[in-house]
Amino acid sequence: MWVGLGPDELVQWSVALERVLARWGVDAGDTVGFYDYGSSPLVLLSAGSYVPGLGAGATDRLGADMFCNDGMGNMALRMAEAVRVVGPAALVVRTDVAAPFTEALEMSGVVLGDVLRWAAVTVPDGAPFPGDVDRWSERWGLPVRRVLRADAAFLVAGDCAACGLFHVDGGLYTLEQLPSGEVAVTTRFATTTPAVRYCLGAAEVVDAGCPEERAAPRLRWL
Amino acid sequence: MAVTPPPSSGGWAEPFDDLDRLSPDGLAQWWAVRLREVLSVADGELDFHRRRFAAAGFEPAAFTSLDDLGRVPIMTKADVLAAQRASGARSAGIERLGPTPGRIVTMSSGTSGTTFLRWPKEWREVQGASSLRAHWWAGLRPGTAFLLVAPGWHVYAAVQSYIVERLGLPGVVVSGTYLPRFSDRIVEAVRRFRPRFLILFLPMVFSLLAEARRQGLAAADVFGGVEHLVVTGAPITPGMRDHVRAATGVGRVVELAGSSENLLAAECGAAPGLHVVPDTCHVEVLGPEGGRGRVVHTTMVPWGSVYIRYDGGDIGTLDDRPCPCGLPSPRLKILGRAEHEFVLGGRRWLPYDVQAAIEQEVPELAGATVAIATEGLAAGRLRLLVQSPEDVSTTALEDGLVRRLRPRFGVDVEVRFPASLPLMMKGVTPVVSEHGLPA
Numbered sequence: 031m032w033v034g035l036g037p038d039e040l041v042q043w044s045v046a047l048e049r050v051l052a053r054w055g056v057d058a059g060d061t062v063g064f065y066d067y068g069s070s071p072l073v074l075l076s077a078g079s080y081v082p083g084l085g086a087g088a089t090d091r092l093g094a095d096m097f098c099n100d101g102m103g104n105m106a107l108r109m110a111e112a113v114r115v116v117g118p119a120a121l122v123v124r125t126d127v128a129a130p131f132t133e134a135l136e137m138s139g140v141v142l143g144d145v146l147r148w149a150a151v152t153v154p155d156g157a158p159f160p161g162d163v164d165r166w167s168e169r170w171g172l173p174v175r176r177v178l179r180a181d182a183a184f185l186v187a188g189d190c191a192a193c194g195l196f197h198v199d200g201g202l203y204t205l206e207q208l209p210s211g212e213v214a215v216t217t218r219f220a221t222t223t224p225a226v227r228y229c230l231g232a233a234e235v236v237d238a239g240c241p242e243e244r245a246a247p248r249l250r251w252l
Numbered sequence: 253m254a255v256t257p258p259p260s261s262g263g264w265a266e267p268f269d270d271l272d273r274l275s276p277d278g279l280a281q282w283w284a285v286r287l288r289e290v291l292s293v294a295d296g297e298l299d300f301h302r303r304r305f306a307a308a309g310f311e312p313a314a315f316t317s318l319d320d321l322g323r324v325p326i327m328t329k330a331d332v333l334a335a336q337r338a339s340g341a342r343s344a345g346i347e348r349l350g351p352t353p354g355r356i357v358t359m360s361s362g363t364s365g366t367t368f369l370r371w372p373k374e375w376r377e378v379q380g381a382s383s384l385r386a387h388w389w390a391g392l393r394p395g396t397a398f399l400l401v402a403p404g405w406h407v408y409a410a411v412q413s414y415i416v417e418r419l420g421l422p423g424v425v426v427s428g429t430y431l432p433r434f435s436d437r438i439v440e441a442v443r444r445f446r447p448r449f450l451i452l453f454l455p456m457v458f459s460l461l462a463e464a465r466r467q468g469l470a471a472a473d474v475f476g477g478v479e480h481l482v483v484t485g486a487p488i489t490p491g492m493r494d495h496v497r498a499a500t501g502v503g504r505v506v507e508l509a510g511s512s513e514n515l516l517a518a519e520c521g522a523a524p525g526l527h528v529v530p531d532t533c534h535v536e537v538l539g540p541e542g543g544r545g546r547v548v549h550t551t552m553v554p555w556g557s558v559y560i561r562y563d564g565g566d567i568g569t570l571d572d573r574p575c576p577c578g579l580p581s582p583r584l585k586i587l588g589r590a591e592h593e594f595v596l597g598g599r600r601w602l603p604y605d606v607q608a609a610i611e612q613e614v615p616e617l618a619g620a621t622v623a624i625a626t627e628g629l630a631a632g633r634l635r636l637l638v639q640s641p642e643d644v645s646t647t648a649l650e651d652g653l654v655r656r657l658r659p660r661f662g663v664d665v666e667v668r669f670p671a672s673l674p675l676m677m678k679g680v681t682p683v684v685s686e687h688g689l690p691a
Contacts, residue, residue: 032444058353067429068404074425079356079376080409082400082416082423090354090373097357097368098404100429105405108359108366115336115368116357154427 033182033223037083042219043184044075046199048088050188051120053197053243054148054175058093060119065109065127067101071181072122072152094119103127106134114140121149122177125158132169143171150188152177156231157189157196157251178251183225184217187249190242197246200238205247207235213249268385271530272579276572279580280318283534286552288315291324293348293554300335300345301560321536326548326561333365343370346558350374355556358407360512362565363591369512371410375555379514380414382531382553386518387415389527389579390449390506391480397422397445399438401430401452407512412451430456432675435463439474446477451508453485454496454679461499462675475500482506482518486680487586487604491611495619496679509586511566513559514551517584522576525569525583535584536561537570544569547586565590567602592683594629597662603681606634606661613656616644621678625686628666635666637689639673 035043056062064073074081076089076096089096097116099109101124109131113121121142123131128151135142142149149170151158157178167174178187178196185203187196198205204216206227213233217225236248267273274282291312294301305312308325315324335344344367349355352373360367371379384392392398398421402408416423426441428434430453439460442450452460464474475481481502488496488507496505509526510516514533517526528535531552539545547566551559567590572582588602595601603624611618621639628635636653640646650667657665670689677684 061357064404067427068402068406068409069400069425069427069429070404073404077354077356079354079371079373080404080413081425082413082421086354093353095355095357095370097359099359100403100405102429102431108361111366112357112359112368115366 031182033184035184035220036222037085039184039219039222040075040081040084042202043071043186044084044088044091046184046186046202047072047075048091049199050177050186050197051088051094052092053190054120054150054188056089056092056094056120060092060094061116062089062094062096063109063112063116063118063121064096064098065101065105065121065123065131066098066152067124068098070098070101070124070152070154071179071184071186072177073098075186101127103130106130107138110134110138110140113142113145114138117145119147121146123149123151125151125153125162128162128166132166135170141171146172148173148175150175150177152179155179155181160194178249180215180228180230183215183228183230184220185215185225185228185230190240190248192242193240193248195236195240195248195250197240197243198249200245200247203247205235205249211252266388267578268388272385274580276574276580276582279530283530283552284315284317286531287318287321287534287550288312290550290552290554290558290560291315294558294560297348298346298558300332301558303345318534321534321550321561324550324561326563327559328563329360329362329364329367329565332367336367344557348555348558350555356410358409358512359405364565367512369407369557371407371556375553376410376414378553378555379532380411380418382529383411383516384415384418385531386508386510386516386529387449387451387482389518389520390451390482390508391504392419392449394419394421396448397424399424399426399441399445399447399450403429408510432456432459432462435459436467439463439467439469442474442478448477448479449482450475450478450480451482451484454483454488454492455486455676457481457483457496457500458675458678471499472501475502478502480504480506482508483679484508484510487588488679489604489608489611491615491618492607492679499619509584511549511564513549513557513562513564514553515547515549515562515564515566517586520575520577520579523571523583525571525585527575527577527579528581528584530581535570535582537568537584538563539569542569542571544587546590547584567593594624594683596629596632596634599662601661603683606636607681609657609660610636610653613660614649614652616641617649617653619679621673621675622681623673623677623689624681624683625668626683627686629683633664633666634661635668635686637668637670637673637684637686640669
C-alpha cells in the first residue's frame with residue numbers, strides 16, 4: 031500500500047508527533063533517539079533534515095536534536111553505544127528490537143535509567159501491549175510510554191501517564207466509535223490520500239477530561 | 253557562486269554551475285581560499301583542531317596555497333574516537349553547530365568503532381547543494397521520482413532529502429531499509445514509480461535482480477525505466493561495471509563514492525576515476541605521484557562535524573590529468589580499505605586487485621561472486637572461493653584461474669567452488685574465513 035503526502039500534510043502529521051513528544055516532556059536542548067528504520071514515520075516526521083518538504087520536524091520545532099539507528103536487531107550494540115555517547119533524553123524503540131537492545135545494553139554496561147528520562151515503544155501498526163510495556167519499564171528502570179500508530183491514516187498518538195489512555199489531537203483527527211466495537215479515525219489534514227473513517231481496530235472512544243490535557247479526545251486501545 | 257542548475261540537456265559532463273567551469277589552476281586557487289577559511293574556523297572555534305594545530309606548530313594564518321596543506325596534522329578515526337571517549341558529553345570537539353535548532357546525529361561505523369557526527373541545518377544547506385552537484389554529474393535531472401534509499405543513521409539521508417526538495421522531485425520512501433530482506437518492496441517501488449535515476453548500494457542491485465527472478469520478472473521489468481544507475485558503497489572494477497550494465501540493461505552505470513566525514517566523488521563517464529566534488533572536499537592521496545596511497549580529505553563545509561586532513565582508512569589513486577569532460581577537479585579512485593590489504597609474493601594487494609585480475613584473465617567470471625580465503629593468505633597462497641556461473645565448466649575455470657593468476661600474484665592459486673556464496677558478497681570481494689561458508 032502506498033500513500034502520498036504534500037508538504038502541508040507532512041507538517042500537520044509532524045505536529046501530531048510534536049504534541050506527543052512535548053506532552054512527554056521533550057524540551058529544547060534535548061536529544062531524542064529512535065531505534066527504528068529511517069523510513070519510519072516517527073523518524074521522518076521528527077527532523078526536517080530527513081524528509082523533503084517538511085521544513086521543520088517535530089523535534090526541530092521543540093528545539094531538540096535527534097538521531098536514528100537502523101531498525102535491525104543486529105544494530106543493537108551500536109544503539110547501546112549511541113545511548114552511551116550521545117546521551118539522549120528520550121528514546122523511541124520498535125518493540126521487535128527491544129529484546130536484542132536490552133541484551134546489548136547489558137553487554138555494554140549501559141543503564142538506560144541513568145541516561146534517559148523516558149523511553150517509548152512502538153509497533154508499525156497499532157500499539158504495543160500494556161503488559162509488554164510494564165516488562166520493558168521494569169527491565170530498563172524508567173517510565174515507558176506507548177505510541178499508537180496507523181500510518182495508512184497518518185495517525186500518531188501517545189499514551190498518558192495520568193489516565194493510561196491515548197490522547198488524540200482533536201484538531202487533527204476525528205474519532206468515531208463504531209457499533210462493531212472498533213474505532214474509526216478521519217484525518218482532517220489528509221487530502222492527497224484521504225483517510226476517512228479509517229478503521230483502527232478494536233478500541234473505545236473515551237470522553238475528554240484527563241487532568242493532564244483536559245480537551246484531548248481519548249482512546250482506549252483494546 | 254550561483255548554484256542554480258542550468259536547464260536539463262542530459263549531457264554527462266554538463267556543468268552544474270560556474271565552479272565546474274574553472275580551470276584546474278583556478279580550482280586550486282579556489283580551494284586554497286576555501287581551505288584557509290575552514291582552517292581559520294577550526295582554529296578559532298573547535299578545540300580538537302586548535303589543540304592539534306598548536307601541537308604541530310601550524311598557524312592557519314600562514315596558509316596561503318595548497319602547498320601548505322602538508323603542514324596541517326592528519327587526523328584519523330582513532331583520534332576522533334579518543335576525543336569522543338574523553339569528552340564524555342556529546343561531542344569530540346570537532347562540531348560547529350549553528351544557531352538553528354534541530355540537529356541530527358548520524359553514525360560512522362566500522363571495525364574500529366562508531367563515531368557520532370552532528371549536523372545542523374546550516375550544514376545541510378551547503379552540503380546539500382554540493383551533493384546535488386555530484387548527482388547532477390551522475391545524470392539526475394528534474395522530472396523523475398527519486399527513491400530515498402539512505403538509512404536514517406547515515407548522513408546521506410539528510411543530503412538526498414535536500415536534493416529531492418531542491419529539484420522538486422517526488423520522493424519515494426519504502427518502508428523498511430535497503431537490505432536484501434526488503435527487496436520485494438523495493439522492486440515494487442521501482443516498478444511503480446519508474447525512476448529514471450536510481451542510486452543503490454552495489455550488492456542491492458543484485459538483490460533486486462534476484463528478487464525479480466524470484467517473481468518471474470525480467471531485468472527490464474524492473475530497470476527498464478532507469479537511465480542512470482548510480483552504484484555506491486564499493487569500488488567497482490571495469491568488468492563489474494560491464495556486468496551490471498548487462499545484467500540490468502541500464503545504459504549508464506555511474507560510480508559514486510562518499511563517506512560520512514564529507515568525502516564525495518562521482519564519475520563523469522568520460523575518463524576513469526571519480527571527480528572530487530570540490531565544494532564538498534579537497535582530496536590528497538599520500539603516495540607516489542599518480543600511484544596508490546592513503547586517501548586524505550578535508551571538508552569544504554565548515555559546519556557540523558569538521559574533518560580536516562582526515563585519513564579514513566581508504567586506499568586510492570588520484571589522477572589530476574585533464575579530463576575530456578572539462579570538469580576541473582582531479583579524479584579519485586578508491587580501491588579499498590587499508591584494513592583489507594594483504595601481502596602475497598612480497599607485495600601488498602587489495603581485494604579489488606584480485607577481482608580486476610580475475611575478470612581480465614578469465615572474462616567468463618566478470619561479475620561472479622568471489623571471496624578470498626584467509627586460510628590461503630595465512631599459508632602464502634591465493635585461495636579463491638568462486639560461485640561459478642551456470643553452464644560453465646568449473647574444471648576449465650579452475651584451470652584458467654590457477655594458470656593465469658599465479659604469475660600476476662607470484663604465488664600458488666587454489667580455487668574452490670562452493671554451492672553458493674552470500675549475495676551481499678557480490679561485487680564486493682571480501683576476505684573471509686572458509687569456516688561457516690557453504691561447502
